[in-house]
Amino acid sequence: MDDSGNNMRLCRVPLCPRCFMKNRGKQTGIAIKRTFAGAANENMAFLTVLVPPTTDLKAVDPCMGRTETRLRNMIRNRRKTDPRWNTVRYTGWWEMERHDWKDFHGFGRNKKLAMESLGWPQFANRHDDTVWQPHLHAIVCLGGVSQDEFVEAVRAKGHGSPYQVNLKAFDHRKDVGNNIKSLVRYSMKFRIEADYKMSSAKLSWDGTALSLQRDWWKDKDIRDYVEWLMSKRGGFERLRTSVGGM
Numbered sequence: 001m002d003d004s005g006n007n008m009r010l011c012r013v014p015l016c017p018r019c020f021m022k023n024r025g026k027q028t029g030i031a032i033k034r035t036f037a038g039a040a041n042e043n044m045a046f047l048t049v050l051v052p053p054t055t056d057l058k059a060v061d062p063c064m065g066r067t068e069t070r071l072r073n074m075i076r077n078r079r080k081t082d083p084r085w086n087t088v089r090y091t092g093w094w095e096m097e098r099h100d101w102k103d104f105h106g107f108g109r110n111k112k113l114a115m116e117s118l119g120w121p122q123f124a125n126r127h128d129d130t131v132w133q134p135h136l137h138a139i140v141c142l143g144g145v146s147q148d149e150f151v152e153a154v155r156a157k158g159h160g161s162p163y164q165v166n167l168k169a170f171d172h173r174k175d176v177g178n179n180i181k182s183l184v185r186y187s188m189k190f191r192i193e194a195d196y197k198m199s200s201a202k203l204s205w206d207g208t209a210l211s212l213q214r215d216w217w218k219d220k221d222i223r224d225y226v227e228w229l230m231s232k233r234g235g236f237e238r239l240r241t242s243v244g245g246m
């Protein structure tokens with residue numbers, strides 16, 4: 001609150017729980033009421049694109065930029081010859097996952113293949129390095145374009161590694177608004193802990209109280225990540241990208 005006590009000032013740090021919840025609510029509203037208003041489950045899909053993992057956070061911005069440009073150009077080029085692409089639009093959110101270098105050995109088959117072909121870092125002796133693994137989630141309105149066509153177009157534009165691109169149909173049993181809501185939630189995870197789903201969370205007893213052991217990222221990684229988040233355009237804006245939406 002400011003000095004008068006009437007106006008709330010927001011810090012806009014994506015790792016601030018209050019700003020995070022507020023922003024996610026806003027993004028959900030824009031997606032449902034504006035960007036995808038009137039859309040039907042049949043024309044909607046959820047896109048995930050993996051990009052090369054890296055130990056250098058400075059490499060992430062150029063990589064995000066290249067990916068966003070490629071997707072934008074792909075849609076623009078298709079529109080020149082095929083009017084069905086005029087109705088294609090999407091809103092996406094970048095998500096950052098972190099791993100220890102040695103985590104690679106524990107990945108499942110598909111993730112191993114994907115990370116290997118995207119250039120999982122190879123080291124001589126720096127095995128304690130953090131590997132940052134950015135990826136893009138996007139809610140897509142396909143209009144008259146089929147899911148296969150869309151995936152093939154994305155893959156053909158520099159995203160052809162195994163399991164690099166995934167497109168999932170909307171759940172037809174659920175209302176389209178609810179689908180969008182849960183996908184915005186999923187895309188904008190509060191992610192500075194390894195097991196954010198808490199599937200393997202441990203309960204511990206210290207003699208007086210029961211507490212949940214959460215697996216937070218290392219302090220250094222949280223600090224590096226928030227510095228990176230706040231370094232350009234600032235906070236939430238740098239994580240969001242769209243074509244033909246808001």
Ligand SMILES: [Zn+2]
Nearest residue numbers: 011012016019
């Ligand atoms: Zn805040």
